[in-house]
Amino acid sequence: MTKKTPESRLENVTERLIGAFEELDFIHSLSRVLANPEELEDIDAYLRQETQSLISSDLGWVVRMREGLEITSLDGVDQDLAAAITASFLSGDTGSTAASKKKHSSFLTDDLHKAFAKKKALPSVPESLPRAFMAAPFQYQGELLGWICLGRKEVGSPFDSRDLKMLETLAAQASLFLKNANLVQALRNKAQSLGRRLQHLERVKGGTAPDLSWIKSRSPKMRHLARQVEGTGATDATVLLLGESGTGKSLVARIVHRVSRRKGGPFVEINCGAVPANLIESELFGHKKGSFTGADRDRQGLFVEAHGGTIFLDEVGELPLDAQVKLLTVLEQRTVRPIGSNHDVAVDVRVIAATNQNLQVAIADKTFREDLYYRLNVITLTVPPLRERREEILPLARKFLDELSTETHRRVSGFTSEAEEALLAYGWPGNVRELRNVIERGLLLIPEGGPVTVDDLPFAETSSASTPVVLQGGLKESLHVLERDLLMKALEDSKGVVSEAADRLAISRTNFHNKLRKHGLIRESQWK
Numbered sequence: 024m025t026k027k028t029p030e031s032r033l034e035n036v037t038e039r040l041i042g043a044f045e046e047l048d049f050i051h052s053l054s055r056v057l058a059n060p061e062e063l064e065d066i067d068a069y070l071r072q073e074t075q076s077l078i079s080s081d082l083g084w085v086v087r088m089r090e091g092l093e094i095t096s097l098d099g100v101d102q103d104l105a106a107a108i109t110a111s112f113l114s115g116d117t118g119s120t121a122a123s124k125k126k127h128s129s130f131l132t133d134d135l136h137k138a139f140a141k142k143k144a145l146p147s148v149p150e151s152l153p154r155a156f157m158a159a160p161f162q163y164q165g166e167l168l169g170w171i172c173l174g175r176k177e178v179g180s181p182f183d184s185r186d187l188k189m190l191e192t193l194a195a196q197a198s199l200f201l202k203n204a205n206l207v208q209a210l211r212n213k214a215q216s217l218g219r220r221l222q223h224l225e226r227v228k229g230g231t232a233p234d235l236s237w238i239k240s241r242s243p244k245m246r247h248l249a250r251q252v253e254g255t256g257a258t259d260a261t262v263l264l265l266g267e268s269g270t271g272k273s274l275v276a277r278i279v280h281r282v283s284r285r286k287g288g289p290f291v292e293i294n295c296g297a298v299p300a301n302l303i304e305s306e307l308f309g310h311k312k313g314s315f316t317g318a319d320r321d322r323q324g325l326f327v328e329a330h331g332g333t334i335f336l337d338e339v340g341e342l343p344l345d346a347q348v349k350l351l352t353v354l355e356q357r358t359v360r361p362i363g364s365n366h367d368v369a370v371d372v373r374v375i376a377a378t379n380q381n382l383q384v385a386i387a388d389k390t391f392r393e394d395l396y397y398r399l400n401v402i403t404l405t406v407p408p409l410r411e412r413r414e415e416i417l418p419l420a421r422k423f424l425d426e427l428s429t430e431t432h433r434r435v436s437g438f439t440s441e442a443e444e445a446l447l448a449y450g451w452p453g454n455v456r457e458l459r460n461v462i463e464r465g466l467l468l469i470p471e472g473g474p475v476t477v478d479d480l481p482f483a484e485t486s487s488a489s490t491p492v493v494l495q496g497g498l499k500e501s502l503h504v505l506e507r508d509l510l511m512k513a514l515e516d517s518k519g520v521v522s523e524a525a526d527r528l529a530i531s532r533t534n535f536h537n538k539l540r541k542h543g544l545i546r547e548s549q550w551k
Contacts, residue, residue: 065313066197066204067096070171074193078186080173082153086113087161087169087201091366095313100174104151108135111142113158113170127160127167129191133181135174155181159194163202171197208321241527242412243516248275251404256282261354263399264377266406269456272377273337275406280333285373288332291325296341303346305362308353314363326359326370333373339399340380340391347392354398374399409451409458413509414527419455420446423462424475434472441477444502447509507542510535 067085075083075098082099086092086109097105112130132138135156153174161168171194175182240246252275255262262279264272273292280290298306305315309324325334336342342350353359354374358367376399385391409416420438428435438446451457465479509528517523525535 065096066200068313070193070197071096071098074171074173074190078173078182078189079175081176083171083173085169085171088167089364089366092169093365095169100153101151104149105172108152108156109170109172111139112156113172127162129157129159129187131157131182131184131187154178157182157187157190159187159190161194161198161201163198166202168198168201168205240412240418241414241529242407244407244412245415248404248406251402252279253282255279255402255404256284258402259283259285259373260401261373261399262375262402262404264375264404264406266377266379267408267454268379269454270406270408271455272379272406273335275404276333276335276337276375276377279375279404280335280373283333283373285332289329290333290335291329292335292337293325294337295346296338300343300346303343304349307346308349308359309361309364309368311361311363314361318363321361324359324361326353326372327368329372330370331372333375336374336376338378339376340378340382340385344390344392347395351392351395351398354395409454413447414513414529416446416451416458417443417529419458420462423459424466427463427466431466433466435466435469436472436474438475439477441502442475442480444506445477445480448502448505503542506538510538510542 067087071083071085074080082097084097084100084105085095087095092106092109092113094102094105094109133155135153139152153176155175156172157174158170158172160170171190173182173190256279262276264275266272276292277290280286293306295303304310305318305322305324307324307326309322309327310318312318312321336350349360353370356367357371358369360367380391382391382396386393386396420443424435424437446458453460461480462475464481465475468479468481469475510524513524513527514521517527521535522532525532528535530538
């Protein structure tokens, strides 16, 4: 054996000292970075890049324990090959769950080709397989958080025990940070869910909770809708709500949720037309950190947030076609896959969708998928426009006036008869939403303690794109004709029963008789 000269021994010691200084410098840098995580956009990429540089590796990747083993950052190796190596040599050490409490060992080999052939993990050993390979676990108190893996392609360039010790030191330093990052993300998700739940409870406390009597009105069409809604409580089937804008589809959706077995779970609502097309998939299905520009952290989607409850997809006809495909998959498989993830997440959610569009026309125009339409159209409920349930106009107007006067602390003495006649005569293209807005604006115009007059109702500021009311001369003559027609219609619908006809118009029997006399209907008809 050749005896080492003093010069060679000095050179060897110098190399080791330089290596030790590099290791200490890296550990110091790592500690500084982990102490200020907000300065780092992607911790996994940072760990991989720095260790590859320090330990001189051709390739590397980071594995994190999430729904399963998930590769979050890699370089110099195909993802499928990295996944195969991970599954063959590391997954057996993970236990059945991420929280298995045991000591997880590092892995080191100088010939991964031979190890693969021995395991028979693949039909043939790929040429791109690295020769030398090692991996160290991220673990905290026995809980496996993931792995950091390095490889070298050149034959005869193995990792040694010092390399593995350095990798283990790095993994140990990073493990506490990764554990804290996981806890912070879980708390963020929980806070987001609780925040939405709190908003819902505040709305309930504030008086905007669904009134279950709202659809059990004197309108025959609404009474029919009420019976249909009650029938949905016995099933978890998907519901499609149809109706014009402003008819109250959102309120009906809440009532469907309230009468179902899911009433104790969350009710999550989203207007699909109000979210930009490039963000709707992330909003609904979630995303993984780094999956696109601006995705600086994991985000659970609304479907996961609605787990155990109901999700209401308002204006579902506005969904982009790509999102329609993913929604169809969710409805068929009851799982969601966040953007950038390789794993599906099971969800137990009832879907209620709503639209004011004609989806059959949208299908013909190739803007809505036919297969999605049939998946949504299991139970169809149609909310009629306000002009088809005029019996509700005055009761709703009085209800809104009471609520709004309480909210604004303004005393009001109701509507004048002319104002009520004007409310009945108007076509209400914006339906119930427009009615409430008109009452709210009118309330602000009246003197304290006075009634709402026809001049206080700002119809001129509202849309007129509704079924037109035919004018018979001026306003007074037109209202006279309309009132007569409403009296006749109420009598026809009630088969001549005056008390029921009066109820339909929300007036007393005496007032109804007076109006019959006013229009000469008692003399020319058989109704008494």
